[in-house]
Each structure stands twice: as C-alpha cells, then as structure tokens.
Amino acid sequence: MTTVHTDITQFRGSHYDFGCAQGLFIQDSPVLRNRQANWRVRKPRFEIDEQDAKNAFIRFAPGIWDELLGLRDALNMPMNDVLRDFGHYRVNAKPSGCSILTGSDFMVRNYDYHPLTYDGRYSFFQPTDQGYAIIGPASRITGRMDGMNEKGLVMGYNFMQRRKPGDGFVCYMIGRMILETCATVHDAIMLLKEIPHRGSFSYVVLDRNEDTYVIEASPRSVETRKSNICTNHFEILQHENRHHLDDSYRRMDRIKEKNSHSVNAHDAFRLLNDTDKGVFSKLYKSWAGTIHTTAYFPKSLKAWFALGGDQEPVEFDFSSWLKGEKITAEPIYGELDTHLGLANME
Template identity: 60%
Template structure:
C-alpha cells in the first residue's frame, strides 16, 4: 500500500489574484516538474494561441482568462506554455474510469485514473469578481473533476472516448465553468448543450431541487436525461460508444444490484468506497484505479472526501466556510494499492 495525500487549498479573492497564489505555490513543485517532463516525450498536435483561447472563454467564463494571466505572471512563463498546461481548450485527455451514484440530495463519485496524473489539490475558492464559490479537487490546476458550488449544484464527469476530437474545451475546464457559472441543473444542462466539447464525456449534475440529469456530450451532439447511475458508456448516444465496455457495465451492474439496499448517504459512500462491493477499482496501471471517493450533499452543503478504499471520509462544512469560517485541516491522507508514482509526490 502506498500512502498518499491531497493538500487543502482555500482562497477568497479575484481570479487574477487566485492565479498568482496558485502560481507561487506551484513554481518549484513536483507537479510542474513532472508535467513538463511529460511534454518532452509527447508533442502537441496543434497550436494554441492566446486570441483563440481568450475568445473561447469570453462567452462562458471571462474571469478564467484573468486566472491564467495570474498563473503566467507568477510562474514567469510565456503565455503559450500556460495555455498548453492549464488553458483547458483544445488539449488532449487520456482515458479513465469513474463511477457516479446519486440520490435526491447527494452525489457519491469514484474518480478512477492513473496516479501520475493526480495533482493532490483539494480546492475551496470564492471569487470576488464574478462567479460562484466552488469546493472540489482540481485537475490540470484550473479545472475541476467533480465539485459543488455555493448554490448546491453538484457536478461530476465520466470519460467515454477520444475519437474524432473537436475544437472545444476539455472535461475539467467544462466542469469548472459549470460550477462557477451555473446555479441549477437546468442552467448546467443548457450550458453543456451550448459549450463546445473537445472530447466525449458524460456529465452528471444534481441540485438542491432533487433533480439529477446525465448529459452525454460529444463534439457532434449532446443528449440529456434523468438517471442516478453513470459509469463509462453512453446509454443514449450508443453509436458513440467504445467497443470494450465490460468494466463499465460491470461497475454499473454492481451499483444497480446494491442501490436498493442504500437508504442514506453513508451507505452509498460505503457502496462506492468499500473495496469488496465491486465498484471501487484497483486497476491503476490501466488508467482506471480509484484514487478518491467524493460525496457532495446539496441541501446541507457538506462534502465528504477519501483517498483510497475502505476509508472513512474527511468531512467539510462548505456552508460554514461560505459564512467566513476557515478550514484548519491542511491535508487529506490516504492509501492506495499501487507502487506507481503520483504527480505531486514522486
């Protein structure tokens, strides 16, 4: 077993100042050193220019550009390097797993991916220049892989495939935009139908009105429907599915077989996080091992978070933080059954 951690980072202020703060913390970090090593072994297949990214962000999240500028100024990088690492537009994304289960007022989510991509950053940010406060783990620094905002909107995404990419945003930037700009499921679905998608993902969204929708999104089309279970295959856009889906159906069947016995959020968390329930995965070498299990409770505005399996969650009271209380815990600790290196640790 490998001991791992996520740092808890909290900030209130403008997007530019948030970018500066993150850049200062990242400047000499292993995360940045490892990401730059990765670019030495693979080349971008396209050019990302400032004008196209700024214009793409403008209709959806113009303040995100200020955060990118803050990162540039703190890191002292050329803007094209910042956009390649953190811009969230026209970038590539490798395959991953992930499973989601929701009830009327909570979402439990397993994030399954390769350790070398994991940044170990649990973010709590309240912007003062527009947009909602958001709590959740980061991906590619500026993006969010799952999370909840101050209005109680919850979001998590699941990978489908990378076939026929389009000119658009990648999943984690879309997740960040949804959480910062949308207050309800209705607004999130509308945003997902409008925003350009780089790859094919399902986005599960839930709000305090007890509505859960799964939105199947590709560069070629978007479909939304009500459901409380999602893994890594499309149920509506079936023609878009990959050929090898056995593991995705296995995890979905495990959730469907057990959900009738789930009567509260803790039992749902155990169904997803316990290593003997058939949903948690230890397949880290194939990009689909469960790194964290997160639980978001819309009405209470509380968040549960655990690294690795068979863990009790760390509980965050987001409502109290929004009221001005500081969270004094600095790190979330956990263990995973792998010897693979993590981006922020090794």
C-alpha cells in the same frame, strides 16, 4: 501500497489574484515539474491559438481567463505554455474510468484515473469579482473533476471515448465552468449544449431541487436523460461508445444490485469506496484506478472526501467556510495499491 496525500488550499479574492497564488504555490512543487516533464516525453498533438482560446474563455468564463493571466505572471511563463498546461482548451484527455451514484440529496463519486496525472489539491475558492464559490478537488490546477458550488449545484463527469475530437474544452475545464457559472441542473444543460467539446463525456449534475440528470456530450451532439447512475458508456448516444465496455457495465450492475434508488449516502459511499464491493478499481496502470471517493450534499453544503479505498471520509462544512470560517488545512492521507505516486510527489 503507496502512501499519498492531498493538500487543502483556501482562497478568497479575484480570479487574477487566485491565479497568482496558485502559481506561487506550485512554482517549486513536484506538480509543475511533473507536468513539464510529461510534455518532454509526450509531444503535444494539438495547436492552441492564443486569441482563439481567449475568445472562448471570455464567452463562457471570463474570470478563468484572468486566472490564467495570474498564473502566467506568477510563473513567468509564455502564454502558449500556460494554455498548454492549464488552459484545457483543444488539449487531449486520456481514457479513464469513474462511477457516480446520486440520491435525493447526495452525489457519491469515484474518480478513476492514472495517479501521475492527479494534482493532490483539494480547493476552496470564493471569487470576489465574478462566478460562484466552489469546493472540490483540482484537476490540472485550474480544472475540477467533481465539486459543488455555493448554490448547491453538484457536478461529476465520466469518460466515454476520445475518437474524433473536436475544437473545444476538455472535461475538467468544462466541469469547472459548470460549477462557476451555473446555479441549477437546467443552467448546466444549457451551458453544455452551447459550449464546444473536445471529447466525449457524460456530466452528472444534481441541485437543491433534487433534480439529477446525466448529460451525454460529444463534439457532435448533446443529449440529456434522467438517471441516478453513471459509469463509462452512453445510453442515448450509443453510436459514440467504445467497443470494450464490459467493465463499465459490470460496475453499473454492481451499483444497481444494491437497490440504488433507496440507498442512503453512507451506504452509497461504502459501496463505491470499499475495495470488496466490486465498484472500486485498482486498474491504475490502465488509467482507471480509483484515486478518490467524494460525496456532496446540495442542501446542507457538506462535502466528504477520501483518498484511496476502505477509508472513512473527511467532512467539510462548505456553508460555514462561505461565511468566513477557515477549515483545518492539514493534508489528507490515503493509500493506493500501486507503486505509482501522485503528481505532488517527487
């Protein structure tokens, strides 16, 4: 077992200043060193044109471009390196797991991936220039793998496959853009139909109207369906699926067995976080081990977070934070059944 931790960060201000603050936070941290060491081992198999990337950000989320400029200035990095490490446009994403279950007023989500890719940062951000305030764990500094915004829109995504990538944004940046620019599930659907996709993922969204959708997105097409369960296979875009889906179907069956349409949030959290229920994964070396379990509540703007399995979640009151209250910024600790640490560890 390895003891791991997630730091809590809170920021109110412009996107540029947010980028600067994040740059100062990570400049002497293992997160940045591990990220750069990764590129020395694994040479990028993609090219990013700075003007092309800028045009894409300006069209869909101009504030995030300002954030990247802040990171550039704080870290004194060439813009091409900033785009490689933090832009998430035309980069490649590794395969992963993940399971999501929603109810009338909650989403519970297991994030399954490789520990060394995990930032170990839980972010509160309230922009003063543009975009909605967001709560959720950060992915590659600027991205979000799940989260909730001030309008009560909740988002999580699940990997499907990475064959035939397109020229577009990667899932964690798309997740951030959904939360930053969309107020309802229908806004999210419109954005996902317009934005260019690098890979194939399902995005699960829930809002205060109790609307929940699974949006199946690939570089070639986007389809939507009503469902409250999602693992790692498409149900509409089946021709886009991977060949080996046994574990995805197994986790979905385990969730369905628990009468998921009537389960409450606490039971849903235990179903995904308890290591003996059949949904929590320990496949860390295969890029599919559960690192965190989150829950979001659109109407109350409460959020739960747990690192590792068999944990009682830490609760955050996002509504109070939006009104100016600071939350306790102590790190959150957990254990993973692996010798691998997170990116925020030496």
